[in-house]
Amino acid sequence: MAKRPRKRNFPVSKVRRYLEPGPIVLVSSRWRGKTNIMTMGWHTVMEFTPSLFGCIIASGNHSFDLIRHSRQCVINLPTTALTDIVVGIGNTSGADIDKFEEFGLTADDAEEVGAPLIRECHANFECKLHDGRLIDKYNFFIFEVVKAHVAALPKHPQTLHYTGDGVFMVAGKIISRRSRFRPQML
Amino acid sequence: MAKRPRKRNFPVSKVRRYLEPGPIVLVSSRWRGKTNIMTMGWHTVMEFTPSLFGCIIASGNHSFDLIRHSRQCVINLPTTALTDIVVGIGNTSGADIDKFEEFGLTADDAEEVGAPLIRECHANFECKLHDGRLIDKYNFFIFEVVKAHVAALPKHPQTLHYTGDGVFMVAGKIISRRSRFRPQML
Numbered sequence: 001m002a003k004r005p006r007k008r009n010f011p012v013s014k015v016r017r018y019l020e021p022g023p024i025v026l027v028s029s030r031w032r033g034k035t036n037i038m039t040m041g042w043h044t045v046m047e048f049t050p051s052l053f054g055c056i057i058a059s060g061n062h063s064f065d066l067i068r069h070s071r072q073c074v075i076n077l078p079t080t081a082l083t084d085i086v087v088g089i090g091n092t093s094g095a096d097i098d099k100f101e102e103f104g105l106t107a108d109d110a111e112e113v114g115a116p117l118i119r120e121c122h123a124n125f126e127c128k129l130h131d132g133r134l135i136d137k138y139n140f141f142i143f144e145v146v147k148a149h150v151a152a153l154p155k156h157p158q159t160l161h162y163t164g165d166g167v168f169m170v171a172g173k174i175i176s177r178r179s180r181f182r183p184q185m186l
Numbered sequence: 187m188a189k190r191p192r193k194r195n196f197p198v199s200k201v202r203r204y205l206e207p208g209p210i211v212l213v214s215s216r217w218r219g220k221t222n223i224m225t226m227g228w229h230t231v232m233e234f235t236p237s238l239f240g241c242i243i244a245s246g247n248h249s250f251d252l253i254r255h256s257r258q259c260v261i262n263l264p265t266t267a268l269t270d271i272v273v274g275i276g277n278t279s280g281a282d283i284d285k286f287e288e289f290g291l292t293a294d295d296a297e298e299v300g301a302p303l304i305r306e307c308h309a310n311f312e313c314k315l316h317d318g319r320l321i322d323k324y325n326f327f328i329f330e331v332v333k334a335h336v337a338a339l340p341k342h343p344q345t346l347h348y349t350g351d352g353v354f355m356v357a358g359k360i361i362s363r364r365s366r367f368r369p370q371m372l
Contacts, residue, residue, distance in 0.1 A: 014350070016227075016228075016349070016350050017349050017350055017351070018349075020208070020227045020228065020347070020348055020349060020350065021208050021227075021347035021348065021349055021355050021357075022206070022207050022208010022209065022347055023208065041202075041206045041207075041231075042202075042206065042230050042231045042232065043230050044228050044229050044230035044240065044241065044242065045227075045228045045242075046228065046242055046324055046326065047242075047324070052324070054230065054240065054326070055230065056230065056231075056232055056233075080361070083361060083363065084363070084366070087363045087366050087367065088366075090367075090371060091366065091367055091368050091371050134320070138232055138233070138238070138328075140232065140240070142324070156355070159355070160361070161206070161207035161208055161347070161357050162206055162207065163202070163203050163204075163206060163207055164200070164202050164203050164206065164372065165203070165364060165372050166362055166363050166364025166365070166366070166367045166372050167360055167361070167362045167363075167364065168360070168361045168362075168363070169207050169342070169345070169357040169358065169359065169360060169361075170357060170359045170360070170361055171207075171347050171355040171356060171357035172355065172356075173355065173356045174353055174354070174355060174356070175266070175269060175346070175353070175354045175355075175356055176352055176353045176354075177269065177270070177273045177352050177353075177354070178351060178352025178353065179352070180270070180273050180274075180277065180352070181273065181276075181277055181352045182277050185276060185277050186350065186351050186352050
């Protein structure tokens with residue numbers, strides 16, 4: 001059983017702390033009573049305020065229609081403790097199985113969206129569709145992060161960064177160069 | 187002096203290997219004889235073929251006009267060997283200094299674009315603007331990677347992943363789960 005970290009509210013304008021490093025995330029969704037989870041590695045922070053997040057959700061994914069119709073999702077941040085679950089989620093389809101049940105994950109209610117939070121993840125970012133104009137051409141969704149929940153510990157969780165070919169890079173070690181930054185550049 | 191890795195051509199359809207993990211990159215540009223370099227952490231892979239890459243280049247950056255007008259840039263991948271140079275580049279403006287000269291970097295000619303390659307980086311991805319429709323609203327550029335150069339060694343370079351607040355995560359350690367992937371999901 002994966003750990004279930006206690007979380008606290010986190011400022012949505014600061015979610016780049018977790019998303020800018022480029023981790024694999026789990027995207028949870030719900031539409032008309034059906035839920036799903038997918039893995040995603042093609043995403044970027046786009047703005048601090050409003051807190052914008054852009055990502056590719058390929059139309060072949062079972063999650064695509066759930067998210068396009070509900071116009072909502074939750075971006076969940078797994079750590080290396082969930083590596084095999086991340087791989088399992090990425091290699092199965094919600095058309096065939098209930099991924100929460102299959103992988104022993106807990107769906108908690110979100111506050112601002114209908115999509116569920118994955119309790120076992122380090123952080124959960126509730127998202128509403130902000131701009132869908134590039135969905136048809138690029139499968140590119142621009143979301144606003146409307147609520148953020150982050151575990152207090154560990155302070156520097158190890159995250160998974162996908163390279164393709166079944167290989168992940170692990171990030172976790174920290175280098176600070178804070179003293180060499182101009183304050184407005186932090 | 188930073189190392190100068192020997193590079194070979196790399197398939198543009200596979201640049202996700204280096205970009206999907208979300209590293210800080212250096213963006214080099216040239217317009218009317220002026221060059222510049224900026225740091226960038228807000229980017230995402232968007233497609234394999236054509237090889238599309240989306241990124242935010244804030245309009246306040248000196249590079250913004252060089253890239254918007256030339257419609258080209260090079261995405262250069264630094265490793266941890268260049269940490270202090272990355273920080274220096276991110277905390278200075280090309281309006282004030284020549285960053286190649288200031289930081290002892292070498293501008294090599296690209297093959298497909300006018301912007302220079304940064305020789306000391308592990309990889310260089312030559313980019314042409316593919317779709318500029320979101321530049322005005324979001325400072326979001328969609329580039330096509332038209333040529334890729336990657337150093338053969340090290341096979342798994344340590345890369346920098348920015349979290350804000352002057353702090354980088356380092357990725358480099360590898361976890362393979364290749365045997366657990368369905369072939370079409372690699």
